[in-house]
Amino acid sequence: MATETLIWLIPLPPVLAFFLIVLFTNKNKAMSHSVAVGAAFLSWLGSMIVFALALGVEHLGEHPFASSINWLPTGETWLKIGVLIDPLSAATLFFVAWTVLMIFIYSVGYHNYGQPAGDHDQAGLPPLGATVTDDLGHKHTVLSVEPMYSRFFAFIGLFAFGMYTLVLSDNLLTLFVGWEIMGLCSYLLIGFWYGKPSARNAAVKAFMTTRIGDVFMLLGIVFLYSATGTLSYREIFREEVLHTLSIIPSGVFGLSAAGLIALLLFIGTIGKSAQFPLHVWLPDAMEGPTPVSAMIHAATMVSAGVYAVIRMFPLLSLDPRTMTIVAFIGAFTAIFAATIAVAQNDIKRVLAYSTISQLGFMIAALGIGAYVAAVFHLITHAFFKALLFLGSGSVIHGMEHGVLHTGNHKVDPQDMFNMGGLRKKMPITFWTFLIGGFALSGFPIITAGFWSKDEILADAFGHGHLAVFITLAVAAFLTAFYTMRQITLTFLGKPRTEEAEHAHETPWTMTAPLVVLAFFAVTYGWVGIPEHFPILGGLVPNWFHEFVGGTLAEHPEGVEFNFIPLATSLFVALGGLFFGWLAYRNVQSAEQDKLQIPLLKNKYYFDEAYDFLFIKPLTWFSEVFVSKWMDKGFIDGILHIFGPATGGLGSFIRDKFDVPVINQFFGDGSAEATYWIGKNLRPIQTGRIQQYLILSLVVLLVVGGLVYFLLLAGSA
């Protein structure tokens, strides 16, 4: 099979799985997950083959695998769509395939496959546990299987399809198709437990917030398409096209066309990758089942946002003003979200804010032109964040076990202050989570996160972006700090509740993916060790830089080694971890936590502000202004004048003309006049001959006189 054909086929298994499950196997749990996991495996296999083939091509950037077909007739021309594997999409495909497959496998365990159906479970709500009786006649409450098990696998199948489509696209249109399909899936999956009002609202919020970005992005795509006549990357990135775009003025803010297009596309990323000020949906998205959180926050959706800007980097880098905006948004988001993460108590929310913050790192890296570093951090982050989310899901699962054991449903299994000492209860989860946490913190040398984050800092420093450098360094310190806070509160010390005491390690379907992801969270960093790094540099070639850098027409230079960023990155990682441990090793409850500052806990009151500034006024505008005042009041008001006005005109004509003039004056009047004349003529009808003769004589004389005087006399 030709490589190109294989590339076309990669996204198909998950979407076929979606249709198969929805139409045929939705009643059968085993069939459903087999279909879904099997499909994910096929896509994974295809991806690995394509990745291996891509590695074998020299100068893949100049000679990528590409194939396209006519899709939309547009007048005399066609809009083409197709697939493309260049170094960037090959590297992205690699991590997407791995994380997606791991998440699929993990979901089997997470949704309690093999457990009995719940006592009172119903579709739309999380499973609440089932009562079983053992051989000795004792009753136990155990975890129950998810009532909408099949549906979940259908949805994540569609989700994976969206991501594969996006990564393999050779043009912005199908990228946008994949982008929006993921938007739909995130909506469906965040609102998976739609029976919970909080999940229902979170789903709408996620969809609408990202859609704000999407409409701008669509506008950017349309602008680009009208300006260049194509949406395919390779056509757009031709030198003369880029040059034309950079010199046409856009007419807005003095930006060039390239600058405005890049900015519009970037707004799409702000929505999708939850950057400030559209970050509000992502923490709420934690309402979905945990594998979904991993899917959205690591493997697919938010990575897609960053991927899109990376993809558009040749266009983005044309206008320095746009680059400044991108760098600012990224750096600000990185530190802003990190400060919120410090004050969160929900294990998944800490990770959610850390995701926003880490995405800020990548965006900031792009904004300062550190292309390879941004891609590197995107990939390492995907591995360790997927690991952390799945790990936190495992922790929650273990805690739920404890909750069912004690029967105290008031204990929130996601609140870290209810945990503690889980390292002994859940050793695999603990060690893998520790690896993930250290990677996130940038623990030196061994973890992948260190290498990618260090490269961003080195780039910022090396190219003189001091403000970005300092901001990111502080954010990195906070990252290490809250990560260690999380690890300390969750795993170290002693159990703080009875539920934590009875927590239990999760089944192999959940722990095996953790181990695989932990492997990558460590080793993936080693493929990108800078050449001039002391001692280690040069031992292994900096494959990553060589490979991914080849995507760009001009191969980016590596930054020269400097000791200051290295020292900074060592200090912030180790220092943050140390202080995090120091501050929280003895904390027993939320009251003792000094960082529970209301401003941070309430996320700087963004939700409240948006509600007040946008949602309430717009709702009023719809319900009152448009519906009541404009349509029903004003427009219908005018229309309703026509009815009475026509009736009024009719009545007027009848009352003032028809009745008085026609009926009364002419109609009745002529009758009355005739009657009157007749009545008054009656007295002369006496019947006497003499009288008639006298009258005849009088008439004769009068008429004769008149005739004589008027006619004859006149003519004479």
Add this chain to the structure above:
Amino acid sequence: MDFLNTHLLSLILFLPTIAALIMLFLPSGETKLLRWFAFSASLIPFVLTLVLWSRFDPDKTGFQFQVIYPWYEALHSSLHLGVDGISISMVLLTTLLTPLAILASFSVTDRVKPYMMLFLFLETGMLGVFMALDLLIFFVFWEIGLVPMYFLINQWGSANKDYASMKFMVYTMGGSLGLLLGIQLLGVLFGTYDLVALYERWNALDAGAILLGMSVHTVKTIAFWAFTIAFAIKVPIWPFHTWLPDAHTEAPTAGSMILAGVLLKLGAYGFIRLVLPLYPLEAKIFAGALAFLAVAAIVFGAFGSFGQTDFKRLVAYSSVNHMGFVVLGIAAAGLAAGTADAQIAMNGAVLQMFNHGLSAAGMFFLVGVIYERTHTRNLEEFGGLFPLMPVYGGILIFMSMASLGLPGLNGFVSEFLVVRGAYPVLKIYTVISMLGLLFTGAYILKGIKKVLHGPMNEHWARGEHKLTEINTREIFVVVPLMILILVIGVWPAWILEVINKAVVALF
């Protein structure tokens, strides 16, 4: 098969009427027979349309399958029929939706015979508009379509049916007065109503000529607005749209399906078939005004929809929103006539007409399904129905996403083309229309949230109010729509090719 070839259009056009007349002689009590007869009869034009589609040659310019029968010789008006790539897709939409609407009406038990007959008459009326190549015939069919719909709303509608049917009838008739005068003007000036002849002679008029004591420009401007207002009311665009939510809401389910699916397209089709070709200059001059009204429809339609508490009104307002994109595309095509932008915008507008026909008919049908079971349309009384009707819920989400314009489904393709075509020439309007696109999401999600999501609604879960799942017949109504929505979303070229070639030839 020579007969079929030469009479294909007349057969498609008049078979429904013949069937309706045959129904007159069927026993009124046999509702089952009446339903199946009407359904089977409406399938024949659909099958013939498929034949028509397969024999249609998109590469030929001009009208195909033309037939001319003498009609009113004293006025030089004849029954001239013909189709091109634009009208054939509308014919397909009409003959596809009518059987589905009739199938959807199988639950109607009240006076089945006249009900079914009205639907068949309605089909002839609508098809006539799409096939007519003679202005007077166009007008006759335009008006004929009104009558069955008036009675369907007035006799089979819900509570406020008198008000709604009156508003629908009088408003549309009011608009067509100007249309009739405009048509008479052309007829008097040229001594023919034949569209093909008029296209040439009307545009060949010397700009300095004096007609009826006025300059050509003044005459054309007046006639342009007479046509435009008639079609604007029918589409409808803001601010002529308020008849639509009332008419849709009160009409029986199948009536709303046809109303939204086909009748609104008549207005847009009028713009494409008559206004742009007859008044290219005026269309260019007034494109801004038209675009303004279209964008107002898009934005206010979306806001209006979001502000509703009645499920059917919410869907009705969504038609205002979506049809706004059709008119925006038409305005852009008028402004940029002769460029690739115009062709793209017009492709988008025609495809959007087809797509909206599918998704709006589907949405109204789904509203009807739940209304039949609950006898309420109030969104506040629903909520949490998903666990009770999972299949219905899935279909509703699918249809809503089509309406929302989710990429991968049909609406996205056409909206993208309209926006792409309009952006270079009507920049500000296109940017503002994005606000409408954003709010499309808001009202669609509001609908899903209020109907399906939320804690399970005990009221509808058990006892006498227990909801039943969507049944097989209902699934048969909606599945063809879903398949087409998906197919056009994934592979739009099969229909867009046909439209595109006609558009390239015309604009």
